Structure formats: C-alpha cells, structure tokens
Amino acid sequence: MNEKESTKDKIIKTASRLFQMQGYHATGLNQIIKESGSPKGSLYYYFPDGKEQLALESLQVTAKFVLDQIVDGLQKSSEPVMAIQNLINDMAERFEKEGCKGGVPVASIALETSLISEPLRNACQLAYFSFQDAFTQKLISSGLEENRAIELGIAINSMVEGAFLLSFTMGNSQPLRMVAKQIPVLLK
Amino acid sequence: MNEKESTKDKIIKTASRLFQMQGYHATGLNQIIKESGSPKGSLYYYFPDGKEQLALESLQVTAKFVLDQIVDGLQKSSEPVMAIQNLINDMAERFEKEGCKGGVPVASIALETSLISEPLRNACQLAYFSFQDAFTQKLISSGLEENRAIELGIAINSMVEGAFLLSFTMGNSQPLRMVAKQIPVLLK
C-alpha cells in the first residue's frame, strides 16, 4: 500500500518541480512521465482529468510546502519584525545557494492559468491567501490590531512575492534583501 | 513606407498583447498571425530569428509603455508620497475597469523565459530596472539621499509587482490598494 501510492506521489513530486521551474505550458506530460520514471498509462489512471488535475494537485503540494516554510520561519522568533526579516533573509540565502534555478513557486502557474482555468486560479488564490494569513496571524499574535494586521499581511505578502519574482528575473537576491530591510520601517 | 511598417507594427502590437495575456508558450505564432491579419511569410520576414525575436521586441514595446505610464504618473505630483500613492491607485483603478483581463505586463514573459532564453531574461531585467529607477529618481529629486532612494526604489518596485501579480490572481485590486496605503509609512 505504501509503495503503490509512491507512483502517484512520484508523478506529483516531479510535476510539482517541473511546473514550478518551467511553467504550465512548457512542461509536457511526456517529460513528467519520463523524469518521474512512471508509465504513461498510470498518469491518466491517477489523474483521469488530465493535465489540469495533475497541475492542481501539484500546486497544492507546492503551496503546502511553501506555507510550512513560512509558518516555521515565523515561529523562530517571537518578535514579528525579526521573525519576518529573518524569514525573508532565509529565502534570499536559499535563493543564492540554489542559483535561482528553482523558479517561483506559485506565480508561474498563477500567471499562466488564471485566465484559462478557474480551478487552478482558485487554487493559486487559496495558496496566496494562506501565505498572507500566516503573516497576518503572526502580527495579531504579537498584539497588533486586527485590521492593521490584515493590511500588513497583504502588503508584506505582495512585497515578498514581488521580490521573489524580481530576484528570479534579475538572477540576484538583492530585491529580497532590500525588502527584508524595509520590514522594520513598515512595522512602525 | 508608413503603411508598410504598420504590418510589422501590427504583428508586434498583437504579439505584445497576447504574450502579456496568455504567456509565451501558450501564445502560438499562428494565433498572432491570424489575429493581426498578417501572413506567416511576413512574420519570418520581419523576425527572421522567429518567436524569440518577436517576443523580445514585443516585450520592449510593452516595457516602454509601462515605463511611460510610471514616469507620467510620478510627474503628476511633486511630492513623492502622493505621487507614488496616486500612481498605484491609478493602476488599481485601471485594473478594476479592465477586469484583470490584461495580464501582468512583464512578469508573464519573465517567469516563462528567464531560464531558457538569456536575451529575453535580459530584456525583462532591463525593463524591471527601468521601473525601479523611475521610483528611485523621483525620490532623489525630492531630496532623499541616494543610497536610501535606491533601496526604496527596489522595495517599492517589488511591492508593486507583487501586488499586481496578487491582484491578477485574486481577481481583486485589494493588494494594489493595500500596497498604496503603506507608501506613506514606508517613506517615513
């Protein structure tokens, strides 16, 4: 039972990685199959609705992974300024090490599919909201007023996503670093 | 001579729009040809290097258009806080009217091509740098110290790009609005 699910998991894991790196349309089912070492028959057995379903489940895996990373990072420090700043700097560090080859987690799928697939768009929306809410909850738990915490959660999420996109394109972690540096001034 | 260049311009204009809306890989040459009303022969006459060259020139047109929009918006008010805030709110307003169908100007191409085409990646980088620099120059011209202005230019650019991406995915201009609201606190 454990090993049997691993075929589906292998497909999702590989698809997750490729969609993130190359985007939705540039990633072919054949490539996913080949790189995951799984047979093509299995793909439509596990994902009868085809590419869209596979992308959806892959995205959910990716989103959960990123969210865990954010939540864990924010827990490391009780003080929100430090916590958020360290989280972003950790992202920058990881980015520098991996050489930006990893792509931008949710954005690549969001941009390509939001206008052509409502289920995928919705999954991206949920993912982004979960990120945003992680920031907001951290701020609330440190005593910030709720409405202000929501505002800041949205703004910080925007900053981080934008900085990630820019760092990826520039091939340089500077945007992430600069955004981290502004966190103290933004939070008072 | 005037009318003849309009064929190339028509192709670029159509391509520019489609790449922005659908992304690089989802936009086929045939679609560009059909929607622009130009024959395929002309495409490879004007763009002998094919899709990559067409995308590059289209991106440059898009980038210039966006930059002009930023520069014009920033000129409307001498005070940088108001200027930037109004610019972002104008973006939000436009976004609400167009119903987010327009896509995200540079990001869609940046994400899809940065890892597979160095010329395109570089064009995206230049585009983003020009946006960033517009903010920085505005801040410098209002008396801000240069290093701080550069830092803030990068951060504001990140915020705006991120908010645009989030607004697009959420189908809601709230992220843009919230980012605009934080500009005063960010600029002290």
Added chain:
DNA sequence: CAAAAATTATAACAACTGGTCTACATACAT
C-alpha cells in the same frame, strides 16, 4: 488456485507547434 481489481503498457488520435520553402506581387532604382 481462480476471479477480480488495480495498475501498466502500447499504439494511435487529431490538433497544433515553430519553422522552412517557394511562388507571387509590388515598388523603386537605373
């Protein structure tokens, strides 16, 4: 062991991809 269910293996599908090629028309120079 046999029956049933779960999974994998192929082959084929129509539709499309980016790109090439040649034929044709128009304009402009000499």
Added chain:
DNA sequence: ATGTATGTAGACCAGTTGTTATAATTTTTG
C-alpha cells in the same frame, strides 16, 4: 522598361502536444 529589393501569401514539414482506447500485466482478494 528592366532588374532588384522589399514585402506578401500560404502550402508544407517534421515533431510534439494532450488525450483516448484497448490490451497486457501485475496485485489483491476470495
């Protein structure tokens, strides 16, 4: 008028896309 770029027009190519259908195989169950 004639020759030469410039530009138009579209058929055509090999390769790939996502998807489907069916057959073979393995695994699980009775």
